[in-house]
Amino acid sequence: MAKKSTKRSNNNPPEKVFRIGFVSASVFAHEIETDEGPITIRSVSVQKRYKDADEVKYTASFNLAELPQAVRVLQMAQGYVERAEAEIILD
Incomplete structure (x- = not known):
């Protein structure tokens, strides 16, 4: 099976990276607009x-x-995303 390589881009650097040995999970934050205002959603890439x-x-x-x-x-990334997205900031 051939290995797939990807180039890393600094356009949207990860918000957080978890690494064990040569394996890492990167968490990326993306802000989106909703009717209630902007919210941040996160995605995880493992490599x-x-x-x-x-x-x-x-x-x-x-x-x-x-x-x-x-x-x-x-x-570890799941725990981080759960904590980050569950937090509610009251004004």
């Missing part, structure tokens, strides 16, 4: 960092030994 010759690349493919790390960083 693994690896080197191909001298070039650093990222993939969303994990082998059996890396799956526990992927699950754990996703759990």
Whole structure:
């Protein structure tokens, strides 16, 4: 199975990153407009960092030994997003 590499963009840097070894989950915040005003929603991207010759690349493919790390960083990201999106600021 071929590995898929993606380039990282600094246009929208992650709000928070959780990393275990070479596996990381990045949380991205996006502000959207609603009838009640702007709200922030978050999305999570999980990836693994690896080197191909001298070039650093990222993939969303994990082998059996890396799956526990992927699950754990996703759990940490889930907790962060739940806390961030559950918080209500009263004016």
